[in-house]
Amino acid sequence: MTSPVLVGRGEELALLTAAVANAPSVVFVEGEEGVGKTRLVAELPGSVVGHCQPLRDPFPYGVIFECLGACADRLTGRLGAITGALRPYLPELADRLPPTPEPLGDPAAERHRLFRAIRDLISAMGRLTLVIEDIHWADEGTRQLLRFVLTNQPPELSLVLTYRREDLPGGTTLGRAFRPQHSTHVVLRPLDTNGVRDLAEAILRRPVTPEFATTLHKRTAGIPFVVEETMHALRNPDARLLDTVEVPASLREAMIERLDGLPTIARGIAEAAAVLGVPAGIDGLSAIAVETQARTQQATMKLLEAGVLIEPVENKYGYRHALARRTVYESLPGPRRQELHLRSSRVLSRLDPIPLVQVAEHCRRAGLIQEWLRYGEQAADAAMDAGDASTALELRCALVSEPEVPPADVDRLATKLCQDALTGLHQHEVTAQFERLLADQRLSDEVRGEVQLGLGLILVRGCDEIDRGRSEIEMALPALAHRSERVLRGMAVLAMPYLSTAPLAEHMVWLRKVEQGLPDVAVPSVRIALLANVLGARIHMEGEIGSVDPPHADDPECTRQLARLYNNVADSYSWVGHYRLAAKYLRTGLDLATRSGAPYVVGTAEATRIRLDWLAGEWSGLDERARQLTEVYEHLHPVATELSLVRGWLATAQGDWGCAVECFQSTGLDAPEKGIAPAVIAAFGGMVTLLLARDDPEAAAREADTGAEVLRRKGVWSWGGEFAAQAVDAYLRVGRTADAHELTRDFETGLVSVDAPLARAALAVCRAHLGYESYEIPRRLYENLGQPYRVAQLAERLAHTPEDLNDLAVQYEALGATTDAARCRHIIRTSGGPIPSRRGRRGYGNELSPREHDVARLLAAGQTNRQIASALFLSRRTVEQHVANILRKLGVSSRQDLLS
Structure with missing residues (x-):
């Protein structure tokens, strides 16, 4: 039971359609689960829609290929030779694409060519509206590809990305702080009481009472999907019934009711889809349910008719909402769930490439510990190679937490977790995992030292944890005495002069030890990691150090450490004032960090760039x-x-x-x-x-x-x-x-x-x-x-004259230093000298003047008239006049309205 019309989204739809019509454009549609993102973008005529899946797998770009494969009839332009690189990925377009070019032999170059080919293919499709749903589930490769396309966006492409902010890895839609030039942000929020009432009436096609609407809004929090499911469960708009129904229970009852009215085989297919967790075709569902494809096809049609399943991806079927899928999943008896997870793991493991994350999860839920361990470790390794540190860390933490994993495997997994942890952003999660590992009796003494070192390295990143982190590192060093490279890694952090207020002499002791041991380090990635600390420390202490010539980076870990080295050097140069060198190394370091999937290094680089921009x-x-x-x-x-x-x-x-x-x-x-x-x-x-x-x-x-x-x-x-x-x-x-x-x-x-x-x-x-x-x-x-x-x-x-001060006021204003500009003009006013003529100044009418803008900004920050007067060197009376003008021009009745 859904609304035949879009309710309560007039402004959002107008903003969306206007942005899409004005190509090139990018629209970010944000909203929590069930708030109506899919319903909104469904109003876009002629759009091509792709869906990211909740189980992120390290195989990248899948959602993009899914969309492009459905666009054969849109090719209007001439295809360049480079688009031949897409033949292995887009069999649907094979007869339209040029021959496959020769291999380049370099993964980075191959990826760059693939990105160019995708952008050229999109350009050849002419006017195109591409909708990618649930970008929060996208793999890191897809985010990198989208950033590449949007950096030089095809002129006729309108891209719409839907996402849930709470599920965004790292908190950003495309993997790092990135904002395309032609972008619009649409935020969908829950409906208010009037919106819920309109939605209920549209579903029922008859009026409901204000009492019912108020209670319905309270029970559903205004989330459209929950409103729809609740209405379906109740069937009767009676507010007294709403008082006795909990929304999750009504959703669960509604789904079970739908299933109970279906044939046994249809319920089996629904259960298979619920356990599988991602949309699947008839062949996959039939294999998991152990049914023939013909019977599965008939059962799936029944499920589509009943609204149990939908077709979110062409020829693939799944639940339209996680709550619906979870309702069916939780209704299954334990042995039945385990059996279906076992079958799902077997079916998915036969695919090429294997969706490692999904297979690992099914093995875990099926109780296949060794298989879970094998696939989970492979998935984590692949995720790190693909630059998706977030997924890798989630997998590694889950694996080492499993009590049934043998000690030797825990040692190996813990060592890898330590290696990966410094790449990602999971500060609290990883810290808690390290602390649990230190108490784990399965851990060997050698690896325990490794974990303690890792804990220290993580802690020095955290607020109020630097001293503790340094202590953990020092305590770890004796346990690592026969692993010189790891000892040097810990010492290199203790040598960093900017951590804590310890005297420079204390850092110098550690720095000299690292420099003495550096020539004996054979592993390139370790050598680069140590150099990153040594060079950064030396720049802080001495200034320019000459040419930076690190070892060649020929694997993902070397590349990540090289990115860290360049960004460390850039940050250090920015503090001592060698800004040209800082900018030079920052460009290289940020590019390497972005391409290699090192979000922590990206963060440090972005912070350095912010400070350089200020300066x-x-x-x-x-x-x-x-x-x-x-x-x-x-x-x-x-x-x-x-x-x-x-x-x-x-x-x-x-x-x-x-x-x-x-x-x-x-x-x-x-x-x-x-x-x-x-x-x-x-x-x-x-x-x-x-x-x-x-x-x-x-x-x-x-x-x-x-x-x-x-x-x-x-x-x-x-x-x-x-x-x-x-x-x-x-x-x-x-x-x-x-x-x-x-x-x-x-x-x-x-x-x-x-x-x-x-x-x-x-x-x-x-x-x-x-x-x-x-x-x-x-x-x-x-x-x-x-x-x-x-x-x-x-x-x-x-400055000696009013003219000098006025020129400086103009310079300050051009920068945005409003207080300094106001001070200069205040000095002119109070000095008794001639005030430069301001004849010809434009009238602002109902627009805010520059001074009113300054006052409005401070008003919005919650400052009082007295504080504003002090900051802008104005009298209280003048500020009051400005405030009155601002309220009148903005059409608000009080300053509180500016804060809301």
């Missing part, structure tokens, strides 16, 4: 990008810390001081020993800047004291570039001249043999603050570094 003055959309990445990588403390730092800097420049304080605090100001040292030191500099802007120099000087203590304790003076000048300024504001001189001397001494352009520019600012030299010297240094914001701030120190 370069590329602030447009920066806060939103940083916010989105923070949601994806919230459990990875080094990444989240760097993103919070940038957001704090940006919020300070834009007057959102509450947000700035929150962001700076989240880097670890209250517990620097648990933070990422350069980011914490920079955050202290940010807090000093913020407090000086708020005219609280005493508090600023106190923050400077704490930051200076951390910097001196660490002894890595290259990290003073975002702190020292701010601290000296604060000391001078409160008359602590001796402290300003002392910090400047320490800073200068610490940089004697360090090639750190950012720190040297900051040192020049310190000297200018003390009157040793002109601000023109550091201004030029920052100009050479390509930091327009710092250049403008120093130019402000040199």
Whole structure:
């Protein structure tokens, strides 16, 4: 019983159809299970639909080939020779495709050619609307392919992707923070009471009472599918019945009722489909149900007529919703379920290629421990090779948790889990698994040391866990004494100077040991991994280190470690001020990390890129990008810390001081020993800047004291570039001249043999603050570094006329530094000098003026009129006038409406 019309989705449908009509376009349709994504996209005429499956398998691109195979009649353009590479994948189009090209002998090159061929084939299809449902279940290869196609999107392609945010691996639709140029985001939310009432009336074709609609909404939470199933179960719109029915029970009863009215063979096919879990053809269902294909075909038709099964993929049949499938599955007696899982595993294991994840799951549920172990391990290995670390880690954790797995197998699986864990994002899940393994009596002492090392390596990524992680690593080293490469891996982490507030000398002890052992490392991937730490540490301590020439990467693990090396080098160079080198290595590292499936490395690279964009003055959309990445990588403390730092800097420049304080605090100001040292030191500099802007120099000087203590304790003076000048300024504001001189001397001494352009520019600012030299010297240094914001701030120190300040205000506004622009104009207004003419300024009518935009942004952040006045250097009266204009122009009655 479904609605004959689309209910409550007028705005979403209009947005969807408008976006699809304006090719090239990409539409992301987001919504929870059962909210109506499939129903919405079904309104698109002439679209080609493909479905991702819930059991992700490492065989990539399947959903794309499924769609393209149904498009033979759409080929209108001339096919290039490269599309011949698709012959093995698209037998439906074999008679239309050019000959298969010669093999290239390089998997990466073969994949690139395949991607190009798919894009060329799509281009040849002319106007095409492609709908891919449930992208949250897509394999990593499909995500990479979609990113490739969308980077240079065919001009007549409209792509629609549906997904459930809660099931997205890593929290992003296409595997990492990626937003196509022509994209639209449609969010489907549960229906309100009126929407539920409309849906119930459309299903029943007659009115229902308000009481019934209210109770129905309460019982179903407004989820359209549950509304439909509940209506089917009740058959009578009586609110009194709704009071006695639990929605899951009614769904279960409805499905059982449907099955009970069908022949025995049809129920058997329904049970086979429920156990199989993914849409299957007649041949597969018949083999699992042990029926002839003819009888299976007849039974499947009965199931389709009864609404038990649907045809989500052409010639394949399954349940239209997980709740329906689970209802049938849970109704099966244990022995029957086990029997069907056994048959499913046998049927699927005969396919080529074998869907390893599915077969492994069926073996597990059938009680075939050894077969589960074999297929599960193969699936995890294949997933890692395909760059799908998420699936690999899920499989490995499940396997080592099984009590019946023998000790030797647990040792092997635990070792692989340790190798894979640092690639993925499953921080809490993997940490808990390592802790359980350490208590597992099946684990050998040697592998126990490996697991403890792995636990330490994971913990140093987590918030408030760096000290514990370092301790776990140190405790693991004795158990690994005869495995020198693993010992060096642990030492290399202890050598990283930015972890904790331990003095540099302590890190140097470990670093020298790693450098001494490095020449004896024979395994290329291990050597690259160690080099990633050594080179990064040396750059932080010394500056530029010359050419980076790592070993050749000729396998997936080497490629992942090489990606980490390049990104470590890029991040380290970005902290000391060698920005051109940082950008160079970042491009290579990010590309390698994306192609090799290393989401953690991608996260660190994206955070570095965000910070480089801030420094370069590329602030447009920066806060939103940083916010989105923070949601994806919230459990990875080094990444989240760097993103919070940038957001704090940006919020300070834009007057959102509450947000700035929150962001700076989240880097670890209250517990620097648990933070990422350069980011914490920079955050202290940010807090000093913020407090000086708020005219609280005493508090600023106190923050400077704490930051200076951390910097001196660490002894890595290259990290003073975002702190020292701010601290000296604060000391001078409160008359602590001796402290300003002392910090400047320490800073200068610490940089004697360090090639750190950012720190040297900051040192020049310190000297200018003390009157040793002109601000023109550091201004030029920052100009050479390509930091327009710092250049403008120093130019402000040199400004002498209202015209100079007005020019700077324009520069600040172009960057997005609204507070700085407001300060310049405030100085002009209060200096008594001539104010530059603003004749010819446009009238804004019902649009917000630039100043009103600034006020509206701070209003939306929850700031009071007094706070806004302080941030923008305005009077309270002026802010009140702006607020009134904003409310009138936006058509809202109160400031609370702006927050909602």
